[in-house]
Amino acid sequence: MIAAAKLLIAFFILLGALISLAASFGTLRLPDVYSRIHAASKGATLGIISVLLGVFFYFWFLHGIITAKVLLGIVFVFLTSPVGAHLIARAAYNTGVKMEEKSVQDDYEGYKKFMIKKRKNTSL
């Protein structure tokens, strides 16, 4: 029983560490900001959640303590990391960071130009 619990804990923590490692490789390998945000936001979220789950199981199975703080941490990471990714991507686009050269489609550019024009017209 304890052995199975230890295996489960080890599985979760190692999986989280591996996913985080892969996500950091992604931030190095991918060419532009937006693709890097993809790798960082998704990979880091699941990696951290997995490590925290491992910690939760460790305290629960081996020490008999249920730490609700860890569960709250999982919920907060889960809710905030996509918002953070969205805000960084938006800020990058608005400060004029280009997408990589092989990008094929940009529907957002037209909307952006339209909005800038509209703002200029209203301020005059």
Place this chain on the structure above:
Amino acid sequence: MALQILFNFILALCWMFLINDYSAVGFLSGYAIGLFSLFLLRRFFKQRFYLINIWAIIVLLFIFIKELLLANLAVLKTILSPTLKNKPGIFAFETELTADWEITTLANLITLTPGTLVVDISEDRSTLYIHAVDIDDAEQAINDIRHSFEKAIKEVSR
């Protein structure tokens, strides 16, 4: 939905006072009886019986977790492939959702979906601009978003 939960709570409190048992067991039995009477009285409320909404929220939560796992698999595949052959791009997605919290939830879901990232939401809240790692899959992504996420979110707010 909130109104029905509040009613159920008050019914449970009434039950506790009636049987003079101020413990968790008394509260829970009162809550169960209140739930049953609310189910019988469901046609007097404008909205549906609230357990259906709670079930829809649970379904949404499971979709969240499933998509997070799939997204990580897809990203791993992209990162660990020897050559990067993906075609990135930004596409527009017209949403039918109107309330602010619905659009926020949809944006969060899309960001946690394989290969998509919300860049901006238009000022009239009708269009989401989504960056995709591989634009060839965009058509597929739009279909997925429409059929699973939007439907699940609508199911909660109905």
